[in-house]
Amino acid sequence: MSRTIVITGATGALGNKAAQAFAGRGHSLVLLDNDQSKLDALTRDLHLPAERLFASVVDLRDGNALRLTAEAATVKFGRVHALIHLVGGWIGGKTLVEADAKDLDFMLAQHVWTTFHLFQSFAPHLAKSGWGRVIIVSASTVPQPPGKTGAYAAAKAAQENLVLTLAAELKDEGVTANIIQVRAIDVEGKGSGTTPDEIVAAMLYLFSDDALKINGARLPLY
Numbered sequence: 148m149s150r151t152i153v154i155t156g157a158t159g160a161l162g163n164k165a166a167q168a169f170a171g172r173g174h175s176l177v178l179l180d181n182d183q184s185k186l187d188a189l190t191r192d193l194h195l196p197a198e199r200l201f202a203s204v205v206d207l208r209d210g211n212a213l214r215l216t217a218e219a220a221t222v223k224f225g226r227v228h229a230l231i232h233l234v235g236g237w238i239g240g241k242t243l244v245e246a247d248a249k250d251l252d253f254m255l256a257q258h259v260w261t262t263f264h265l266f267q268s269f270a271p272h273l274a275k276s277g278w279g280r281v282i283i284v285s286a287s288t289v290p291q292p293p294g295k296t297g298a299y300a301a302a303k304a305a306q307e308n309l310v311l312t313l314a315a316e317l318k319d320e321g322v323t324a325n326i327i328q329v330r331a332i333d334v335e336g337k338g339s340g341t342t343p344d345e346i347v348a349a350m351l352y353l354f355s356d357d358a359l360k361i362n363g364a365r366l367p368l369y
Contacts, residue, residue, distance in 0.1 A: 150278075151224040152354075153177040154268060155207060155261070156233035157273070158185035160334045161284065164343040165195060165231055165350060172351075175199040177220045177227070181206060183352050204240050207234060207261035209269070217268035227272040229354060230281040239296045254302035258294075262306050266313055270322075279291055279322035281353050283310055284346060288367050289327045314363035324364040330369045341368050 152169050156162045157178035170176055170193050180186045183204045190202050202222050205216045221227060236257035238250045262283070273279035285303050292300035306328055314324035327349050333340030349368055352358055 149173050150228035152229040152232045153173045155179045158189050162233045162341045164347050168347045172311035178202040179205055208256050210264040213264045213268045221272050226276040228276050232283045237299050239299050243297045251298040254298040255292050258302040258306040273322045274320040277321045284327045287330045311363050326365045327368050328365050
């Protein structure tokens with residue numbers, strides 16, 4: 148069955164891989180990013196017919212802009228079935244005493260506010276569909292953060308709790324929300340981190356009907 152999947156941070160290494168994988172399985176895509184040239188390149192590479200693709204440059208920190216985007220995507224496809232939220236960003240290397248308050252503001256904007264606005268904009272559409280999946284990628288260090296990662300760890304912990312809250316709120320609507328945790332994303336496939344291919348494989352499993360009972364989980368992929 149063809150479904151409609153929203154992918155944020157679509158032009159990153161992980162977003163690109165996810166877009167290719169889900170497009171290859173016949174699904175329609177809503178690709179959201181903040182870089183028009185990279186988004187144009189990705190849409191060309193996908194070779195999808197216009198009726199299966201909606202691509203938009205939007206600032207996910209802007210709730211009003213994102214709600215308008217959600218409405219436009221829903222008008223085109225009728226329904227939305229999945230949110231794969233891959234907007235990243237990391238600031239660290241300073242103790243809490245050394246850190247600038249702007250670092251925390253930036254991390255909260257990247258991880259918490261983007262997630263909050265995304266859920267407010269799209270979760271009602273997931274609920275109406277009666278079947279849905281929400282997936283984010285987080286860090287294995289969130290439960291016990293090391294030193295000099297305060298701003299990032301605080302933001303990712305808050306983001307994870309938004310996901311777990313959504314999992315509880317939509318559990319009776321056929322929608323699951325889960326977290327894939329990695330130590331690091333190994334884009335080159337040469338280190339000890341988790342590769343984009345491995346992460347996307349986990350996404351595809353969580354997206355499947357076999358994973359219907361996995362909800363509100365932190366999946367350790369490391």
